[in-house]
Amino acid sequence: MRIRALVRRIVLQLVRDKRTLALLFIAPLLILTLMHFLFTSNGVPSKIGIEGLSSEMVERLEKLEIDVVSFQETSDIEDTIIDNELDGYLVSEGETLSLTVENTDPSRSNLLQAKIQQAISSGPSELVESGFKTNYIYGSEHTSFFDVLSPILVGFFVFFFVFLISGIGLLRERMTGTLERLLSTPIRRWEIVVGYLIGYGLFAIIQTIIVVVYAVNVLDMVLVGSIWHVLVTNVLIALVALSLGILLSSFAASEFQMIQFIPLVIVPQVFFTGIIPIAGMPEWLQIFSKVMPISYGANALKSIMYKGTGLSEVLTDLLVLIGFATVFIALNIVALKKYREI
Secondary structure, X not given: OHHHHHHHHHHHHHHHOHXXXXXXXXXXXXXXXXXXXXXXXXXXXXXXXXXXXXXXXXXXXXXXXXXXXXXXXXXXXXXXXXXXXXXXXXXXXXXXXXXXXXXXXXXXXXXXXXXXXXXXXXXXXXXXXXXXXXXXXXXXXXXXXXXXXXXXXXXXXHHHHHHHHHHHHXXXXXXXXXXXXXXXXXXXXXXXXXXXXXXHHHHHHHXXXXXXXXXXXXXXXXXXXXXXXXXXXXXXXXXXHHHHHHHHHOOOOOHHHHHOHHHHHHHHHHOOOOOOOHHHOOXXXXXXXXXXXXXXXXXHHHHHHHHOOOOOXXXXXXXXXXXXXXXXXXXXXXXXXXXXXX
């Protein structure tokens, strides 16, 4: 009887909690659907520039599903690759071939080299014997996928933990009555929001510094650019996570409900950080990446840490992060209206 009473109480409690039921039954379907479209997309074929290659060699490359773009003699191969968004540039130098790859995705670069080797193997014997040499714009032949993934992970973990701690922290303020007592004073809504942002923000900055310094100096993650630029970018990521966490905590009645936002808000952002190439996604999915704050932060960190670019080259991404933070802060001020008109 006591077990039955306990079971009945739990069932009734869950039935009344519509948000929990939605998370339990609908959220997994949404995540699985998203993963289905992401992992079953055909991807983007390799695209290379060529110079001085025979028509037979071009035909063999195209049979291997490589998009070939012909160029006349170019003075700067690296600029040509970057400006034309090429995966590589193949040049005929007498009896040998020289390949320059961008290498922002090592696995993609390795696949391209394998296809070119296959095209060479089915050609003249002298070309097979000489093979081809490979140059890299970013990284080297020893670059692994984790070298490209590590900047993304640094930004994601800063975003995730700041989001979680700030959201639960403000939620506890409400549950213990601290926020209600604060709202009984003449303080204004924007002062409350700014106060919480600065208070939690100080610890978010400390956490960011610890994560970045540990990742670079202890784990020896790739850092081609300036560590100060990495810190600035991560602080902006933390600011977005902080303002978003505080905002969503306004719609949670318990810590459990705050945790429920993770599969709906955090998990989808993982897929748009660059772990899965966005260019290879269906066009309608690429639109979603535009509203994922972490995608801009991940792109900026990857450019700084792996490519060695400065803040000026990632300024657009940083401005978008500032824009997200501004919008979330404004919504925080509006959300406080449901607790008190100030």
